Amino acid sequence: MTAFLLLVAPSANRVYADAAPALMAAEARSLATAFIDGEVTVEATRIAGVDYLRVSADEIGPVGVRALSNLSAVHALFEAEGELLRPVAADRVDAYPSDLLTIQKYPGKTNEQLTRLLLNVTAAATSRPQRLLDGTLDVLDPMCGRGTTLNLALTYGLDVTGVDLDKRDLEAYETFLKTWLRQTRLKHTVRTSAIRTAGQHRGRRLDVEVAPSKEDFKAGRTQRLTYLGTDTTRLEGLVRSGAFDVVVTDTPYGVQHGSHGDRIARNPLELLDSALPGWVRALRTGGAVGLSYNRHVAPPHELADLLEQHGLTVVGDPADDTFRHRVDASIDRDVIVARKGSGRDVVG
Ligand SMILES: C[S@@+](CC[C@H](N)C(=O)[O-])C[C@H]1O[C@@H](n2cnc3c(N)ncnc32)[C@H](O)[C@@H]1O
CATH class of the missing domain: 3.40.50.150 (Vaccinia Virus protein VP39)
Structure with missing residues (x-):
């Protein structure tokens, strides 16, 4: 089983600051089903007072990482290794300056x-x-x-x-x-x-x-x-x-x-x-x-x-x-x- 933790982006927008973790969890579920094979679970979690989403599946291959990297409020990606988080390079599709x-x-x-x-x-x-x-x-x-x-x-x-x-x-x-x-x-x-x-x-x-x-x-x-x-x-x-x-x-x-x-x-x-x-x-x-x-x-x-x-x-x-x-x-x-x-x- 592999687990990725997604750090939820801080937002200056009031609506998004409050709603982002729940919205991104729902969004991650729909993308995970389309882009990651087998059973996937997505849950909101807090680590050291900070909001993350935990996405777990048997295997999250490069296509899965690419899909997760392009979620609406993702700030950074980590792979869980026991208690520790290993940073994973985001694979964001950014054809032009943001x-x-x-x-x-x-x-x-x-x-x-x-x-x-x-x-x-x-x-x-x-x-x-x-x-x-x-x-x-x-x-x-x-x-x-x-x-x-x-x-x-x-x-x-x-x-x-x-x-x-x-x-x-x-x-x-x-x-x-x-x-x-x-x-x-x-x-x-x-x-x-x-x-x-x-x-x-x-x-x-x-x-x-x-x-x-x-x-x-x-x-x-x-x-x-x-x-x-x-x-x-x-x-x-x-x-x-x-x-x-x-x-x-x-x-x-x-x-x-x-x-x-x-x-x-x-x-x-x-x-x-x-x-x-x-x-x-x-x-x-x-x-x-x-x-x-x-x-x-x-x-x-x-x-x-x-x-x-x-x-x-x-x-x-x-x-x-x-x-x-x-x-x-x-x-x-x-x-x-x-x-x-x-x-x-x-x-x-
Ligand atoms: C909520 S706004 C969309 C805002 C847009 N997503 C943006 O970020 O600029 C809804 C739009 O529907 C357009 N609209 C309303 N009736 C329309 C019609 N009959 N044909 C084309 N556009 C229409 C309005 O002009 C308005 O720009």
Whole structure:
């Protein structure tokens, strides 16, 4: 039996400081099932007053170490040797400098750690979770705001498409990304164009091609990022059917606290009902949808029923509190994952 201890990262974010150990335990369970063979146990533990997760299995090979290294709140990894901890080099997929994820600060930004958790558990629920770590997972964030998921997907070395209706979000993201790419001296191309379907103007799009090094760019080992500034409930003709492994998004919270994210949102369940046909079409069979949502405006059972009505299979029990955490008085946040067609039951 091998045991790894994961030191939970300290967080300046109040929500995460309190919730991180429990959230990362649930996240580690879903990733461990997808990436580590045989029976795995994950338990929160304290050593000398410090929070760790203990992950035990018969064998945790290199793929397991890589998966654990990329959990949302992992700070350092150790292998247990009796009472002692031997440091293990983290194998984090970091294609670009970490400030890509941290520089942007704005009201309504989805916490980077939650975004990572959501992408991880959603990818783990697909029939090909290894794509998360080998650079081939295709990601769609159909309500991407100013791009936290887009930046995370780039960090993971993945291709990604984002959609948002708020023009100011596309403008702000475009300005940020262009400046960051220039300052980071990464070889890249940026193209903007109008979106038209059936002769109708539908918004603007941004297409970026980038690679972590000049050599990669020259050799065509590039990543593609697309941002469609349009309505997510009308994606037909704009995204290919079956093109994505995961659809991940932080849904509007349906509360008036002045954050940019809720200015154009209607009732979140109604919005999802209109958007899901397009999202499900965009997903390949064996792919998964992962949503973070506010339980105050979208009760878990109603959301689970809605996902099932759109032909998806909810993973785990929507009533369990595995990923539930309180953000503030008006936001009781949770995560739900649902699969399209066949796959393995790995979350919850
Ligand atoms: C919670 S925010 C996402 C924030 C984002 N993850 C970030 O970190 O910037 C929800 C987003 O849904 C978008 N939205 C609401 N209704 C939409 C629609 N019909 N089509 C596209 N986007 C929509 C809002 O503009 C908002 O940016």
